[in-house]
Amino acid sequence: MSIKYSVLDLATIVKGDNIQQTFEKSVRAAQHVEALGYTRYWFSEHHNFPNVASAATSLLIGHVAGHTTQLRIGSGGIMLPNHSTLSVAEQFGTLDGLYPGRIDLGLGRAPGTDMQTASILRRGQLEQHYDFERHIAELKQYMGKNNEQAAVRAIPGEGADVPLYILGSSTDSAFLAAKLGLPYAFAAHFAPGQLEIAMKIYEEHFIPSAVCEQPYKMVCINIMAADTDEAAHLLSLSHFQAFINILTDNRQPLLPPEETSLDNLPQELLVHLNRMAARTFVGSKESLTGKLSEFVESIRPKEIIVSGNIYDFDAKLKSYSIAAEILKTF
Numbered sequence: 001m002s003i004k005y006s007v008l009d010l011a012t013i014v015k016g017d018n019i020q021q022t023f024e025k026s027v028r029a030a031q032h033v034e035a036l037g038y039t040r041y042w043f044s045e046h047h048n049f050p051n052v053a054s055a056a057t058s059l060l061i062g063h064v065a066g067h068t069t070q071l072r073i074g075s076g077g078i079m080l081p082n083h084s085t086l087s088v089a090e091q092f093g094t095l096d097g098l099y100p101g102r103i104d105l106g107l108g109r110a111p112g113t114d115m116q117t118a119s120i121l122r123r124g125q126l127e128q129h130y131d132f133e134r135h136i137a138e139l140k141q142y143m144g145k146n147n148e149q150a151a152v153r154a155i156p157g158e159g160a161d162v163p164l165y166i167l168g169s170s171t172d173s174a175f176l177a178a179k180l181g182l183p184y185a186f187a188a189h190f191a192p193g194q195l196e197i198a199m200k201i202y203e204e205h206f207i208p209s210a211v212c213e214q215p216y217k218m219v220c221i222n223i224m225a226a227d228t229d230e231a232a233h234l235l236s237l238s239h240f241q242a243f244i245n246i247l248t249d250n251r252q253p254l255l256p257p258e259e260t261s262l263d264n265l266p267q268e269l270l271v272h273l274n275r276m277a278a279r280t281f282v283g284s285k286e287s288l289t290g291k292l293s294e295f296v297e298s299i300r301p302k303e304i305i306v307s308g309n310i311y312d313f314d315a316k317l318k319s320y321s322i323a324a325e326i327l328k329t330f
Helices: 019-036 057-065 085-098 115-121 132-143 171-180 195-205 229-248 267-276 285-299 313-327
Strands: 004-009 040-043 072-079 103-108 164-168 184-186 217-225 280-283 303-307
Touching: 004 019, 004 313, 019 040, 019 057, 019 313, 040 057, 040 103, 057 072, 057 085, 072 164, 085 103, 085 132, 103 132, 132 164, 132 171, 164 171, 171 184, 171 195, 184 195, 195 217, 195 285, 217 229, 217 285, 217 313, 229 267, 229 280, 229 313, 280 285, 285 313, 303 313
Parallel strands: 004 040, 004 303, 040 072, 072 103, 103 164, 164 184, 184 217, 217 280, 217 303
Antiparallel strands: none
């Protein structure tokens, strides 16, 4: 099977960098992977994280799209409960007008932050049972071609050529993506526990649509590659420390490997770390090829989305290069 490969970028702030430097690195990384044949470059919406600078996701998408030429740029994803569907339609309609045929709109229903911050984003209107499906329908109506007679229209946005993707890390999102006949991207890079069952549900319950005649499975995983296994494992220490910081609510920029402290972790913390990192692939090209081949044969995705926190920027670009060398052979 021939699969596509893409990137998820959190616009991660590393220790010693400011926001401007972080955005400059995202641009350079996007230009690098564009030359390597990657399909798309997505940013995820997060708030109140000192190591993540992708809060104003649509602005960052536009900035990177303006510094690339063919690479698809989009959201992985926009957390729809944080926004009015009209504003999302207008923002992505504007992006489509600026960069026609290159913008993706991945949608999630998680807050992308803590609940206090989510409450501020939503002006205190935290819904206990958020109707994700209804709001996707609203968004599709605003962005459709048959809304001209409506009292409220998305200008720009109406008729925009912006494909929708459902993001998730649970079986609920799999059922919804299947019901709507939309591509489905699973967040195995941090919540891999239900990957296999969610993909099975998506395939078995998929209803063909005008967008997709068949299921389109996308899986986001962490890949940290280097010339040797030892070098790759050293790079990965920053990534695993970031996981520990999430689990312990220790918010700080991404640390260099030599400043991580992963020894003598409590057993309970190790259990959670191992669960989060179950779909994290670390090693040289030689050792990763077999592991990734086995993963692809098992899940059979149409597209692999590459994530992973690497402190050293040149090493991060090298990792993307090695990942592309491997994935283009599948």
